[in-house]
Amino acid sequence: MSDLLLYDTTLRDGCQSEDVSFSLKDKLRVAESLAELGIHYIEGGYPGSNPRDAEFFKAVGKVNLRKTRVASFGTTRRPSVKPAQDASLKLLLAAETPVVTLVGKTWDLHVRDDLRISKKANLEVIADSIEFMKSRVDEVIFDAEHFFDGYRSNPEYALECLEAAAAGGADWIVLCDTNGGGMPADIGAAVARAKETVKAPLGIHCHNDCELAVANTMVAVENGVRQVQGTINGFGERCGNMNLCSVLPNLQLKQGYKCVRPSQLRRLREISHLVYELANVVPSKRQAYVGDSAFAHKGGLHVSGIIKNRETYEHIEPELVGSRQRVLVSDLSGRSNIVYKAREYDIDLSGQDQAVHQILNRIKELESQGYEFEAAEASFELLIQEALGRKKRNFRLDGFRVIDEKRVDNEPPLSEATVKVEVNGVMEHAAALGNGPVHALDRALRKALTGFYPSLEEVELLDYKVRVLSSGEGTAATVRVLIESGDGQTQWGTVGVSENVIEASWQALVDSIDYKLYKDKKRTGRAGRAHAGKAPAAPAPAH
Numbered sequence: 001m002s003d004l005l006l007y008d009t010t011l012r013d014g015c016q017s018e019d020v021s022f023s024l025k026d027k028l029r030v031a032e033s034l035a036e037l038g039i040h041y042i043e044g045g046y047p048g049s050n051p052r053d054a055e056f057f058k059a060v061g062k063v064n065l066r067k068t069r070v071a072s073f074g075t076t077r078r079p080s081v082k083p084a085q086d087a088s089l090k091l092l093l094a095a096e097t098p099v100v101t102l103v104g105k106t107w108d109l110h111v112r113d114d115l116r117i118s119k120k121a122n123l124e125v126i127a128d129s130i131e132f133m134k135s136r137v138d139e140v141i142f143d144a145e146h147f148f149d150g151y152r153s154n155p156e157y158a159l160e161c162l163e164a165a166a167a168g169g170a171d172w173i174v175l176c177d178t179n180g181g182g183m184p185a186d187i188g189a190a191v192a193r194a195k196e197t198v199k200a201p202l203g204i205h206c207h208n209d210c211e212l213a214v215a216n217t218m219v220a221v222e223n224g225v226r227q228v229q230g231t232i233n234g235f236g237e238r239c240g241n242m243n244l245c246s247v248l249p250n251l252q253l254k255q256g257y258k259c260v261r262p263s264q265l266r267r268l269r270e271i272s273h274l275v276y277e278l279a280n281v282v283p284s285k286r287q288a289y290v291g292d293s294a295f296a297h298k299g300g301l302h303v304s305g306i307i308k309n310r311e312t313y314e315h316i317e318p319e320l321v322g323s324r325q326r327v328l329v330s331d332l333s334g335r336s337n338i339v340y341k342a343r344e345y346d347i348d349l350s351g352q353d354q355a356v357h358q359i360l361n362r363i364k365e366l367e368s369q370g371y372e373f374e375a376a377e378a379s380f381e382l383l384i385q386e387a388l389g390r391k392k393r394n395f396r397l398d399g400f401r402v403i404d405e406k407r408v409d410n411e412p413p414l415s416e417a418t419v420k421v422e423v424n425g426v427m428e429h430a431a432a433l434g435n436g437p438v439h440a441l442d443r444a445l446r447k448a449l450t451g452f453y454p455s456l457e458e459v460e461l462l463d464y465k466v467r468v469l470s471s472g473e474g475t476a477a478t479v480r481v482l483i484e485s486g487d488g489q490t491q492w493g494t495v496g497v498s499e500n501v502i503e504a505s506w507q508a509l510v511d512s513i514d515y516k517l518y519k520d521k522k523r524t525g526r527a528g529r530a531h532a533g534k535a536p537a538a539p540a541p542a543h
Contacts, residue, residue, distance in 0.1 A: 180209030
């Protein structure tokens with residue numbers, strides 16, 4: 001048995017986040033992934049909340065969750081009825097989960113102003129609700145709502161509520177910092193007192209309103225709790241819940257607790273990003289352990305250090321949580337950044353001081369103009385090839401034109417692009433329509449080139465971002481365009497900068513095509529070779 005048990009509430013508490021919503025299919029996929037990660041409990045939701053949660057409990061039984069246990073969540077009985085007549089408790093039983101989590105009041109303010117019953121009556125509600133449920137399901141967890149606020153207001157009564165839960169037969173008593181306002185020292189002291197008061201094993205459930213959910217959870221563990229509740233990526237109401245993606249590696253890698261197998265921990269980043277994707281939320285780059293920037297190095301001094309010994313600037317091996325070391329190139333880069341980055345592309349710059357110097361100066365020059373290569377590594381690799389004299393010119397632009405035309409007031413405008421290029425002395429002229437100027441330009445360019453380079457049919461424009469770089473200049477401002485492309489096997493990013501958004505887009509599109517042809521040639525030694533011929537129409541990109 002693990003030293004600590006992990007209880008995930010992404011599918012209930014996490015769904016209360018302002019910008020998070022999962023379909024039934026999404027919820028089942030998240031549950032399966034959490035089981036693969038080794039999470040011990042998955043809270044599926046409140047069966048009486050909405051039809052989707054009710055359907056989840058029917059469908060999740062068909063999912064292979066290994067040893068992971070599913071919990072349904074609900075409240076203790078209404079004060080005016082007996083447990084057997086309470087509709088909420090009946091719904092929890094109908095969900096047929098092996099674990100039921102009941103939340104009850106432990107703050108005298110809530111008992112007085114929300115339930116509007118006596119403190120003694122609330123103790124009866126807690127005890128007989130748990131006793132009723134415990135006689136019908138395998139495991140009952142009591143979530144002591146607002147325990148730390150209640151402990152601060154009336155410590156003796158808050159502890160009486162825990163004793164009532166223990167008397168009812170609760171398998172776990174979970175102490176909740178529901179408002180997220182607790183301080184680590186106060187959390188630790190209250191947990192220690194709770195541990196002295198009740199014999200039932202304790203858990204911790206923290207919210208992040210003071211950016212302390214992870215710290216408060218760690219303090220609670222130090223003081224004896226053995227179940228930690230949280231969500232993947234810290235999703236949750238208001239400022240979110242405790243982030244399991246932070247606490248899990250903290251506990252296992254820093255504190256030595258056994259929570260999941262090492263092979264499961266290596267999937268942490270993968271599952272973090274899967275949950276972001278299913279929630280349609282952009283991943284946080286700066287998220288500890290699993291964010292893109294968690295093990296990214298930009299300063300030349302840092303890169304020089306990790307080349308000699310990665311421990312100089314990395315607190316763990318990134319691979320332990322499924323992440324990787326990244327070296328960024330920018331105007332802060334030193335020679336070490338360039339040499340290290342080139343090595344990622346199987347390019348050895350050892351002994352090529354002149355090329356390294358040229359690349360470094362070129363990067364600093366371009367970044368002063370607004371270029372950024374951290375999200376456009378394909379453009380950077382092409383820059384290296386250019387410095388080494390290896391970059392091939394696949395075509396020459398003879399000109400392009402983009403026209404936007406709006407014909408009907410309540411319909412979107414139509415964009416048309418024409419492109420004229422020369423490949424090995426052969427001139428090709430192509431036109432294409434698109435749902436926007438960049439879409440049309442992308443289609444026209446690939447239409448002109450596909451007859452010469454057939455592999456360009458595989459390329460798809462996956463993402464397009466524009467950022468205004470110089471404020472205060474209105475429509476004359478410089479813009480940076482980042483394009484992400486893919487060919488079904490890999491994805492790559494390219495960049496362009498100009499005062500004209502179409503020109504900046506053109507630069508990024510050209511780099512995207514050049515990189516595809518360079519990549520094909522590197523892989524096969526011959527792909528991307530131009531030949532004369534009429535270009536067939538290219539398929540429309542995603543955007």
